[in-house]
Amino acid sequence: MGVGVDLTDVRQWPKMLPGFIVCLLLAWLVLQYDKYVVGDLHRGYGEASKVLKPIKEGKEPLPYEDYKKQKEESYKKAMEKYQAGLEKKKPSKPFILKKEDYEFILQNKAIPGKFTFGERMNQFQLTYVAVLLLGGMLIRNTVGVPSVLQPGTVAARPFIKPGIIILGAYYMWSDVLKVGLIGFVLVVIFVLGTQIVISLWGKKAKADDGLMGLMGAGVGVCGVSAAVAVAPVVNAKPRDFFYAIGTILLFGTIALFTFPYIGKLLNLHQAVYGAWVGTAILNTAQLVAAATWYGHEALLTANVVNIVRIGFIPIVVLWCIYYYVVRPARQVGDVTQRLNTWQVIKEKFPIFILGFFIMVTLNELKFFSPEVRDLLGRDIVKIFMAIGFAGVGLNIAFDDLKKAGGSAFAIGFIAATVKAILALLFVMAIGPGPFTIKQ
Amino acid sequence: MQEEARTKELEAKAQKTFSAERREDYAVLLIAALVVILVLLGVIDNKVISSIYLIKY
Known part of the structure; x- marks a missing residue:
């Protein structure tokens, strides 16, 4: 999510400031529209x-x-x-x-x-989410975003993360465990399943290990973050990296703009839709946007499934180390290659999700009154999301999407599409009950 | 040779990006904590939020 700029590097702040202010202004303007017109x-x-x-x-x-x-x-x-x-x-x-x-x-x-x-x-579901994403994409690909503004628009994207953390004020542990457990099953079946299928399919098709490892991690688990985590493990070439990122972004962009309408067309319950996008969309920002687009209840479910999914990044890296490094080494008699499980978990675990768990615990301990809960979980989350979505929209560049290519593109895209269809059928068969978060 | 150098460069970049993401996680945790504290202290309340919206019915 934060690939491109380092938010914590104070020396980069002056460079980020102009674009970030533009995102703030854009978010503010669109929230005015959302409150008045859609509200x-x-x-x-x-x-x-x-x-x-x-x-x-x-x-x-x-x-x-x-x-x-x-x-x-x-x-x-x-x-x-x-x-x-x-x-x-x-x-x-x-x-x-x-x-x-x-x-x-x-x-x-x-x-x-x-x-x-x-x-x-x-x-037509033209809420602030749609306007910021479509409007941002339109601006980026027509008049363009001046280079002076680009670092700031990239820096705005991670503001979705405080939104994800604060949304924790809306959950009880019983809900997180209920939806998290079924989310865990979904992640194991569909997300890790995709990773393993792509690895095996790539071997059969004699595709490059580096490219397939990246594609599996990206398409299966968590888009760009997982691809970045896996790249050094699988010795990915720069070309592979851009192919994989291009494919992930292209699939995510198509999913983001079509899934809310597919959901409406199929008359999906908000919780079922949330579980679907949580499993099928590959990148946190795009997933959160697609869920928010559909409704608050959909976001509550998608958020839990997403947290389970991104918690799997270390497991995917472990799989890649085993499949692409340890296993081939053992096959040629080299026993020096070992898995340092704890080290990988420590390095790759997305720690911001701990903040979400703290918020859930505070809510469980009745730390928040109903008014504070609503203020945090609805109004403030919306503001953070709007800033993040302004950044996401302004960074959907068709040129980046064109980078998707090569034989792995077909494998990655087909796998992601099949995963999305199967996940949809699965969550529809289960129904809303196990996915619903009490409000 | 050139390919190897570029791969090494990418490896270094990936490592750098991941540690930047880790720092970003700390930053977002801090931002979220600050906002929650301000809400609990009553500095950010419904009046503050509704003052953001200028166009009202």
């Missing part, structure tokens, strides 16, 4: 439809003041019930139409155009 106007459409229904049935509409009073009183009653402990869920504030909109509906017997616009944007 408020979409809710306005629902409320306007409710107001319009009795009018179309020929009933006498309430005057505006009475309508407003009625809404406020029903909220007050619901709050009293909640405070008395009769209702478990805190009622959300009612959406009250403005006087001019209410009167427009009464006069024209129609829903104002702005609400219909909000509804359409919501129907």
Whole structure:
């Protein structure tokens, strides 16, 4: 995820600052759109439809003041019930139409155009995720991103990680273990399975060890991070490295923009969709984006499966060391090559996921009130994700995707596609129950 | 020979990138911890978040 710039190198900060500010601004602007159009106007459409229904049935509409009073009183009653402990869920504030909109509906017997616009944007899932990714990609591949801004746009991408950590405030350990256990099964079957199949297929096809090792790690486990981790182990050539990265990015980009729509088309439950993208998409940033695009519940499930998956990076590196170094050495009688398991785990384990576990533990210990939980798990996560997605969108360059090539491209792409299809059938057969995170 | 040198160069680059990722992990842990502390202290609350959104219905 952070390939390209070193966030912690203070000397690089001045170089990163301009691009990072652009990402912040872009994220802020798009969040304004998301809150107003996809949030408020979409809710306005629902409320306007409710107001319009009795009018179309020929009933006498309430005057505006009475309508407003009625809404406020029903909220007050619901709050009293909640405070008395009769209702478990805190009622959300009612959406009250403005006087001019209410009167427009009464006069024209129609829903104002702005609400219909909000509804359409919501129907087409054009939330902040889509706008930042599509918009960023469009900018990058048309007008381009000036070189002075590029380091900063790369530096914005890892801001998805604090989002992943803070999202931990939303989970109980029972949910993490429940979804994590089934996520573990998915990872073992599909993710490690892909890695092993690619290694064996590559041997059969007499493809280069370095390239196939990279492709297996990248396509199977965690995209670019795993490919970077495995590259020295399998003695990858620079050309192999770019082929593998190109294939991983191309598959991820196609998946990112198609999976949310495939999910809608198949009417997938949010939790099922989350489990699917958590297994099938190869890169954390793209996976988190595709899940957030679909909905908050999908993100909660995908996040756990992703954490299990990236926790597997050391295991993949161990497999590569065994398959490409230790095993061939033993075959020619060299017993000096050994696996230093602990060393590999220590070096390659993505430690940021420990932060997620700390957050889950704090939530389990009731450290967060429901308000703080919502503030952290929804509002603040959204801000971090928006900054990260601005960086991701501005870094989808068609030139990078064109680097995918060679015979290994076909093997990698076919394996990733087959994995995605099989994972989809598997999670659909299981259903939402085991993947659902209680909110 | 040239290929070998380039492979060594890539190896060094991969190692450097991975240690940069490790440092990045520490940085994101720190950022997340800071934000959580600020929320728990009440410095970042719902009012702060809603002040970010200028266009409201």
